Amino acid sequence: MGGGTSAGVAAKHLAGAGFKVVCLEQGTWVDPGELPGNKPEYEVLGSKDWHPSPNVRGRREDYPVDTTDADLPVWMYNGVGGSSVLYGGIWARPLPADFRVRTLDGVADDWPIAYDELLPYYQAVEREMSVAGLAGNPAYPPGFEPPLPAAPIHRTGLLMAEGMNRLGWHWWPGTNAIPTESRGHEGKCVRYAICRMGCPEGAKSSTDVTHWRDAESLGAKVITRARVARVTLDERGRANGAVYLRDGREYFQAASMVLMAAGGIGTPRLLLMSASDRFPDGLANSSGLVGKRLMLHPYAVSVGVYDDDLENWLGPAGEHIGSMQFYETDTSRGFVRGAKWSLLPIAGPLEAAEKWTDRSSLSGEELWGEGSADRMKSFVRMLQWHVVPEDLPEETNFVALHPSLTDSDGLPAAKVRYRVSDNTNKIIDFHLARTLEAHEAAGAQKTWIAGRNFMTGHNTGTAKMGDDPATSVVDRFGRAHDVPNLYVIDASVFTTSTGVNPTATICALAKRTATYIASNARELEVAS
Template sequence: MGAGASGGVAAKHLAEQGFSVVVLEQGDWVNQSDLPGLRPEYELLGGGPWHPNPNVRQRPEDYPLNLDDSSAVIGMFNGVGGSTVLYASCWCRAKPSDFRVRTLDGVADDWPVSYEELEPYYRQVEYDLGVSGQAGNPAYPPGYAPPLPSLPINMAGRVMAEGMNKLGWHWWPGYNSIASQDHLHQKKCERYGVCMYGCPQGAKGSVDVALFPDALARGARIETGARVARITLDENGLANGAVYFQDGEEKFQAAKLVMVGANGIGTPRLLLMSESARFPTGLANSSGLVGKRFMTHPFGTSVGLYENDLEDWVGPTGEAIESMQFYETDASRGFVRGSKWHIIPSAGRPLGMINRFTLGEGGVAEEPFWGPAFTDRMKSSVGHLIEWMIMPEDLPEEHNRITLDPSMTDSDGLPAAKVAYTTGDNTKRLVDWNLQRSLEAHEAAGASKAWITSRNNPSWHNMGTAKMGDDPETSVVDRWGRSHDVPNLYVIDGSVFPTATGVNPTATICALAKRAATHIVETRREQEVSTA
């Protein structure tokens, strides 16, 4: 269930291997001509019908979120392609240390898989999604070479790279799931810089563009407008299909094997809605962990104002450069784990510029901005700003959780998801410390003024609510994503992450989905499947 990143990877692989694949997706296909990136008012559209928060967007296919007990505002998109339709396309592998945080730092849990085990699957999905980047990054083990050449670094990225060089700090050209040359179904990036509002060129590796055409060509079928209400079981306790609503009508899709890829909020919501006499607290929830340990990346940002026009509107909107200088644990800093930094071009967004000036901490809110000063201020700032985004590792805590709301429902009467989330003290210290270092980077790069613009920003990264592990008592799924309780039920999205890592999760989500699908193909004769 779910036609997002993980669903696209699995559907393509399984269909190409001869499996009969049906994808149930509560949203619809996105008409590329409707994307806001094609229009000059794209920022306004991005604040309404294309907003990442479903509570703001309020499309019929969205389900509401109760965020009364959450310090994090949630982002996701429902439709074929999922959140890859509107994501910035930052492509970041997790690092080897991310899989061993318990061993290295005494917190959370080690993953049941290693970087070395995932590496071949990273490579395969990077080819399928047209990832561009520069080989040889010393922050990763040798051999990491994206399939496409790196996209050009814009002027803002080059200026900051020079500042990082002065400090002796690590930086590297950004990795992006955006094609730097024509590749499979993707066109060469024309650097419009509106990636988060939909790519007018079709260069971005959103799975509706890059993966589903091949899945459909090999016989996969996507049922759109299909909101899944529950996963059903046969008399032997095996998953045998799903009940869903389509155009207000209740329907049933039979299946021999079920894979769930509805993101770190939608997946636990569905499992909890699928309670039964066999599983009274939610499907596959004998551990009691379904919905618990919710993690996100509550990132921070800092901005520097520079005298020269940096053309920071030049795309792509993915990473111009990234830094892993402060990624690994240093106990002297007062926290564990670390953060990836990256620069995302502004795409010349005037509304975004206003927010950065008027909402910043120690910025220019106290200086003349509105009225007669407005025009001069905007002329001197649009194209003159560099923004660092600090992506922190968020540690798992069981009180951060997804449950079913007792009263709020979606348009089919199914319970809304209730999010309880509080940013942990370790995460707060991590972000604050890294933000101060980012101000040093702005100074080294020649900023006339630099300030912290935000903390605890909402990310689209919903993780950790169906933990992967070897022990059925302390995890929901095994190292392949297969439920400990229901042998033919797989979870293939960010729900399975034992830890959040300090990087954007899409690369690891896709690699895990590819690995799970490959395992199913290779063990097809040993798989327990429903015949009911």
């Protein structure tokens, strides 16, 4: 169910192992020629037709998401490749401690798996996703060796690295799923620097490029414009397929096994829509946790304006350098957990304008009026630190079905309730203050906090992984406790959000589950 990031990884693996794979995707294939990155009006296109919010895009395949009770909007992309089409390409693994926060810090829950168990799957998907970077990052244990050479450090990164060195703080060249060499269906990065709006050259590792084409050649079938209405069960309570709507007509796709891959918003929505007499509160929801514990990584931004043209318009974008200096818990700071920093370019004059004028910006200046043209032009001299805070799970943050709002097929929209916690706000406050110090150490002529509670698309935690069926939705392999042939393979299963971008872990978990299914097929339960 769903043709995005995790689905691509699993479909290619399973099709290659001889399984018959059918994917139901409510969106369509992306035409690279329509992507904004190589067009002069790229920022205008990215603000509507290619905006990461479904509420802004408003395409037929986009179901509405009511965020009136949320502190930030929700990002996602519906189509083959899913949100990997519009992500920035940043590739970050969590640290081993991220899987043990209950043990180490007394908060949330430990994952039922450890970093070492995921290590071979991280390594496998890093090869599949053409991850480029420099081995030896001292923040990580041994075993993080990106398969492709790192891109040269951008002028922006060199400048900031000098500042970080003056402070004695950790930094490392960016690790990104942006190939520095042509391989497979991917071309070498041509430096458009608009990775967050999709790559028209196929030089960013989105799974429509890296996995789905190969999956189809191995026999997988992708049915596009197929909006799933509900997952169905046989008389034994096993998932035996799905009802979907396509061009106004209802169809049924039979299955012996069902994998949910609709994302941290879409998967709980679909499970809740699949309520039945056997599961009146939603499919696989005996724990009551389907849709609960939503985590969104409400990121924050600080900006510095520098003296020289930093060639922000040259790619790759992704992360120019990153820092995990303050990633781990230090209780003297007054909070638990931490955040990763990513140094990013400013995409263009419209994004520069946002940094001056966002309602939470503390620039102290109006964009318009005297000097406005200079402020618009300043994007080539601007750097931004993105702070990704670890967002701990709370059952009061959730995805539910909207009582009245529907999508274009009449199915219930998603309603999100999300509040940024006190602990998360303390993380953000501390880290923003440190990033301003980094800007100053790097020689910025002006620095400010450009905003907080920005949306990330890091929608996690809404079908929690765990060993106990009373306190989790799926087991350590993503298999639903209540329905033994139903698996969840997307970010919904995250026990905690970690403090890094989730794509690496999404892919590794999907690879692990697909490997488990392929290796144990004869012993696993299937539908009648």
